[in-house]
Amino acid sequence: MDIKEHVVSVIDPDEYNDTQNIDIPPMLIDQIIGQEDAVETIKKAAKQRRNVLLIGEPGIGKSMIAKAMAELLPPEDLQDILIYPNVENPNNPLVGVMPAGQGKKIVQNSKEQFKKQESRKNTLTIAIIALIMVIGFITNQFLTAIIAVGIVFFALYQIKPKNQQLAPKLLVNSENKKVAPFIDATGAHAGALLGDVRHDPYQSGGLGTPAHERVESGMIHRANKGVLYIDEIGTMDMKTQQELLTAMQEHKLQITGQSDTSSGAMVRTDAVPCDFVLVASGNLEVLDGMHIALRSRIRGYGYEIFMKDSMEDTPENRKKLSQFVAQEVKNDGRIPHFSKEAVAEIIKEAQRRAGKKDTLTLKLRDLGGLVRAAGDIAIEEGANEVTPDHVFEAKKQARSLEQQIADRYIKQRKEYSVYSNEGSKIGCINGLAVIGNSSGIVLPIAAEAAPSQSKEEGKIIAAGKLGDIAKEAVQNVGAIIKKSIGTDISNYDIHIQFVQSYDGVEGDSASVSMATAIISAIEDIPIDQTMALTGSLSVRGTVLPIGGATYKIEAAAESGIKKVLIPASNVNDVLIDKKYVDQIEIVPVHTLTDVLEHALVGPKKEAFIKSLKEKEEQRQ
Numbered sequence: 001m002d003i004k005e006h007v008v009s010v011i012d013p014d015e016y017n018d019t020q021n022i023d024i025p026p027m028l029i030d031q032i033i034g035q036e037d038a039v040e041t042i043k044k045a046a047k048q049r050r051n052v053l054l055i056g057e058p059g060i061g062k063s064m065i066a067k068a069m070a071e072l073l074p075p076e077d078l079q080d081i082l083i084y085p086n087v088e089n090p091n092n093p094l095v096g097v098m099p100a101g102q103g104k105k106i107v108q109n110s111k112e113q114f115k116k117q118e119s120r121k122n123t124l125t126i127a128i129i130a131l132i133m134v135i136g137f138i139t140n141q142f143l144t145a146i147i148a149v150g151i152v153f154f155a156l157y158q159i160k161p162k163n164q165q166l167a168p169k170l171l172v173n174s175e176n177k178k179v180a181p182f183i184d185a186t187g188a189h190a191g192a193l194l195g196d197v198r199h200d201p202y203q204s205g206g207l208g209t210p211a212h213e214r215v216e217s218g219m220i221h222r223a224n225k226g227v228l229y230i231d232e233i234g235t236m237d238m239k240t241q242q243e244l245l246t247a248m249q250e251h252k253l254q255i256t257g258q259s260d261t262s263s264g265a266m267v268r269t270d271a272v273p274c275d276f277v278l279v280a281s282g283n284l285e286v287l288d289g290m291h292i293a294l295r296s297r298i299r300g301y302g303y304e305i306f307m308k309d310s311m312e313d314t315p316e317n318r319k320k321l322s323q324f325v326a327q328e329v330k331n332d333g334r335i336p337h338f339s340k341e342a343v344a345e346i347i348k349e350a351q352r353r354a355g356k357k358d359t360l361t362l363k364l365r366d367l368g369g370l371v372r373a374a375g376d377i378a379i380e381e382g383a384n385e386v387t388p389d390h391v392f393e394a395k396k397q398a399r400s401l402e403q404q405i406a407d408r409y410i411k412q413r414k415e416y417s418v419y420s421n422e423g424s425k426i427g428c429i430n431g432l433a434v435i436g437n438s439s440g441i442v443l444p445i446a447a448e449a450a451p452s453q454s455k456e457e458g459k460i461i462a463a464g465k466l467g468d469i470a471k472e473a474v475q476n477v478g479a480i481i482k483k484s485i486g487t488d489i490s491n492y493d494i495h496i497q498f499v500q501s502y503d504g505v506e507g508d509s510a511s512v513s514m515a516t517a518i519i520s521a522i523e524d525i526p527i528d529q530t531m532a533l534t535g536s537l538s539v540r541g542t543v544l545p546i547g548g549a550t551y552k553i554e555a556a557a558e559s560g561i562k563k564v565l566i567p568a569s570n571v572n573d574v575l576i577d578k579k580y581v582d583q584i585e586i587v588p589v590h591t592l593t594d595v596l597e598h599a600l601v602g603p604k605k606e607a608f609i610k611s612l613k614e615k616e617e618q619r620q
């Protein structure tokens with residue numbers, strides 16, 4: 001197998017169309033890429049009006065699925081909701097529900113009716129005033145007449161505004177809505193979610209706003225007959241979750257003022273309909289903060305869906321990704337279309353970002369970011385089509401925070417020569433690590449072995465910021481060294497350091513590097529510094545796969561390293577940028593012996609490896 005060919009993705013652009021010629025399905029549900037199981041469940045849930053809990057990584061289409069579900073709900077069920085004044089108990093406004101479109105008419109009619117009453121009253125007022133004036137004129141009692149007119153005018157004026165405000169308030173207007181509502185209530189506080197009654201500073205003397213006019217609908221009411229979407233539901237306070245649960249169970253909830261100190265708290269309406277389907281979402285941790293009964297309600301009367309973050313790399317799925325590019329171009333509306341070659345580049349990037357062999361990433365919001373960045377560069381250049389060069393440039397310019405940190409880190413380390421990429425050194429090795437999800441760094445490891453000071457047993461002293469897993473790896477390495485080279489490291493005090501480590505080093509992907517550094521220190525055999533390596537070590541000395549192989553290799557190449565050792569089982573996961581292919585040699589390794597054979601140099605090496613192999617054979 002020629003590894004050079006293998007580690008670069010080749011995708012034939014002729015299998016794709018430019019985005020101008022890719023059809024985009026009209027329904028949102030058909031625009032969701034790669035989440036077939038979730039889509040099937042959502043269709044079922046929409047038909048039966050079931051609640052749904054979507055769990056998965058950010059940016060894989062959770063809110064998109066919720067929106068798509070709203071499109072599947074029947075819009076003919078939509079209702080208008082009116083709030084009426086309650087003459088007998090003004091603090092308990094009444095509720096009216098009617099088919100969509102009728103609410104507005106009712107409000108208009110009653111306003112007109114009140115207007116007519118008012119104009120009748122005005123005519124009556126003028127007639128009474130005229131009559132009083134005439135009587136005053138006839139009886140020569142002008143002053144009394146003027147006073148009488150004043151009293152009558154004031155009395156009638158007092159009644160007038162009240163009449164006008166007795167018209168019902170249109171709380172939820174569904175007129176002309178073609179799709180069921182989708183309400184995103186992520187991060188909403190109690191008032192916005194459950195409805196509120198405004199405070200009224202003028203509560204007496206007929207100057208105040210009537211209670212029913214001050215009632216404000218909540219998102220749960222506006223989501224009536226549609227979808228209420230809440231991301232990170234676990235961050236919502238328990239009391240609000242409890243109320244939400246009540247609303248879900250009853251399909252209606254009274255509206256009251258949410259602030260205890262406001263006059264709105266005195267008002268409580270009759271129950272207002274809120275027959276919504278709840279789509280809650282988040283990552284797995286969100287379950288910790290979720291009200292137990294709310295979760296149980298969803299489980300009992302709905303579906304829980306664990307969404308995928310990658311899909312199989314098949315021709316069909318690649319086609320779907322090309323459709324995704326077309327969708328993003330259309331949704332953005334400001335960037336030009338992608339050529340088929342540029343579409344192929346985006347698919348390659350989806351392979352790289354998946355980090356596993358034969359898979360494509362489904363973290364499509366981030367991938368959409370690359371589409372937009374490439375589009376913006378094309379616009380800047382005045383190009384009327386996005387080409388692969390724009391995509392390459394976008395990858396360089398639109399780098400994530402972690403990538404920018406890694407870039408700076410690599411630069412600084414080069415400047416200060418924290419690691420070396422030439423010659424050989426005893427006990428020093430270039431390990432590799434990832435920061436964030438998609439950035440590699442060279443992680444120099446140094447080991448020093450000195451005869452044990454204590455009589456009973458030597459110690460492994462780990463300096464630098466070693467994470468728990470890495471510490472455990474250091475312990476395991478001792479067992480392997482004893483077995484493979486026969487040296488009992490308990491005769492030594494071994495100091496090991498992750499030189500200027502960026503942050504806590506987690507994961508045991510440095511255990512092969514640590515073992516090599518320690519062996520080099522004990523045996524006094526130098527390590528090739530033009531080489532870097534990554535891999536996790538089993539207790540039997542086998543090199544096990546690690547994550548982020550692609551990014552680690554690229555970081556090594558960026559750092560001027562010439563050769564990189566990776567676990568053989570990771571070979572298919574590697575998809576490096578073409579520019580690195582001739583810069584670095586990639587060597588797959590199976591065992592610690594393989595590693596040592598490549599890593600160690602100098603006159604003592606031959607004899608050491610020979611004895612290692614002999615020991616291995618004896619064991620078999």
Ligand SMILES: Nc1ncnc2c1ncn2[C@@H]1O[C@H](COP(=O)(O)OP(=O)(O)OP(=O)(O)O)[C@@H](O)[C@H]1O
Pocket residue numbers: 031032033034035057058059060061062063064065231281282324328362363364365366368
């Ligand atoms: N499976 C998908 N199919 C098509 N487009 C997708 C998909 N996943 C994400 N996208 C694109 O990414 C955008 C953001 O996705 P969305 O907001 O639905 O993610 P999310 O999972 O809800 O993320 P978060 O949990 O951070 O809110 C979508 O508007 C869409 O353009």
